[in-house]
Amino acid sequence: MDTVIRVEGLTKSFSGKQALSNLKLHVGTGEMVALIGPSGSGKSTLLRHLSGLACSDHGGAASVRILGRSVQEDGRLDRRVRRVRADIGYIFQQFNLIGRISVLGNVLMGRLGRISVLRGTFGRFNAHDKALAMAALERVGLADLAGQRASTLSGGQQQRVAIARALAQQAELILADEPIASLDPESARKVMEILRDINETDGKTVVVTLHQVDYAARYCKRVVAMKSGTVHFDGSVSALTVPFLNQLYGGDLDASLLPPAAVMRSHPLPQFELAAA
Numbered sequence: 001m002d003t004v005i006r007v008e009g010l011t012k013s014f015s016g017k018q019a020l021s022n023l024k025l026h027v028g029t030g031e032m033v034a035l036i037g038p039s040g041s042g043k044s045t046l047l048r049h050l051s052g053l054a055c056s057d058h059g060g061a062a063s064v065r066i067l068g069r070s071v072q073e074d075g076r077l078d079r080r081v082r083r084v085r086a087d088i089g090y091i092f093q094q095f096n097l098i099g100r101i102s103v104l105g106n107v108l109m110g111r112l113g114r115i116s117v118l119r120g121t122f123g124r125f126n127a128h129d130k131a132l133a134m135a136a137l138e139r140v141g142l143a144d145l146a147g148q149r150a151s152t153l154s155g156g157q158q159q160r161v162a163i164a165r166a167l168a169q170q171a172e173l174i175l176a177d178e179p180i181a182s183l184d185p186e187s188a189r190k191v192m193e194i195l196r197d198i199n200e201t202d203g204k205t206v207v208v209t210l211h212q213v214d215y216a217a218r219y220c221k222r223v224v225a226m227k228s229g230t231v232h233f234d235g236s237v238s239a240l241t242v243p244f245l246n247q248l249y250g251g252d253l254d255a256s257l258l259p260p261a262a263v264m265r266s267h268p269l270p271q272f273e274l275a276a277a
C-alpha cells in the first residue's frame with residue numbers, strides 16, 4: 001500500500017500554546033480514517049496542515065508529504081503546493097459554498113485547480129468540466145437541483161454539493177473536517193454513506209474528523225484518536241470501548257458525542273452506552 005499522507009515531527013503553536021506536538025501520521029492509499037478526540041485536541045489544525053492551509057513552526061524537522069509530494073517542510077510551504085492541493089478535496093463543517101451562485105456553478109469550482117488560471121478567472125468551463133460536474137451531482141443525488149441557487153438548499157444538501165465539488169475535482173484524498181457536525185441524523189447518514197462509497201468504489205483515501213464516535217465505528221476501520229496535539233491512539237475502531245473513550249475524552253465525554261436517540265434505536269451500538277456519571 002502506497003502512503004498518501006506522511007507527516008513527521010509536526011509541531012504548531014499559537015501564541016506560545018502548543019496545538020500540535022511532534023505529530024507523526026502515515027495513511028495509506030484507499031484507507032478511510034476517522035480522526036476523533038476532545039475539543040481542542042488539534043484535529044482541525046492537523047487537517048489544515050495536511051492541505052497547506054496552515055504552516056508548522058520553524059525550527060523543527062516538520063514535514064508533510066501528500067501523495068509523495070511535499071506540502072511543507074520545517075515551517076515553509078512548498079512552492080508547488082497549489083499542484084498538491086488540486087489532489088486534495090476539502091470538506092468543511094459549514095460547506096463553504098457560494099450561496100448566490102447555482103449548485104452546478106459551485107461544483108464547477110472543483111475544476112479550478114485542474115484548468116488554466118486564465119480559463120478559471122473567466123469561468124470558462126468546457127463540456128468535459130460540465131460533464132464531470134453533472135456526473136458528480138448525479139452521484140450525490142442532486143442532479144435535479146443543478147440550476148438552483150446553492151443558498152436555497154438544506155444543510156445536508158449543501159454538504160452533498162460540497163462532496164460533489166470534491167468529486168468533480170477528481171481529488172485523490174478527501175479531508176472532511178466535521179462534515180456532519182451541523183446536520184440532522186438522516187442527512188449525516190447520507191453524507192457518511194457517500195464518503196464511504198467514494199472510498200470503497202473509487203478507492204479514494206478519506207480522513208474524516210468526527211465528534212460522534214459511533215459514526216467513526218460505523219463507517220471507518222481505522223481510528224486515530226488525538227489528545228493534546230498528539231496521536232494518542234492509532235488502530236482499529238474495535239478499540240473504541242467505553243473505558244477507552246472515558247479515558248480519551250475525560251470530562252468531555254457526554255451524551256452530545258452520541259447520536260440522537262432515533263439513530264440509536266435503528267442502529268443500536270450497546271458498546272457505546274455511557275457509564276453512569
Ligand SMILES: Nc1ncnc2c1ncn2[C@@H]1O[C@H](COP(=O)(O)OP(=O)(O)OP(=O)(O)O)[C@@H](O)[C@H]1O
Nearest residue numbers: 014015018019037038039040041042043044045046
Ligand atoms: N487560528 C488559531 N489561533 C489561535 N489558536 C488556535 C487557532 N487554531 C486553533 N487554535 C488552538 O489550537 C488548539 C487545537 O484547535 P483545533 O481547532 O485544531 O482543535 P479540534 O480538535 O479541531 O477542536 P474541535 O473538535 O473543537 O473543532 C486549540 O487550543 C485551539 O484553541
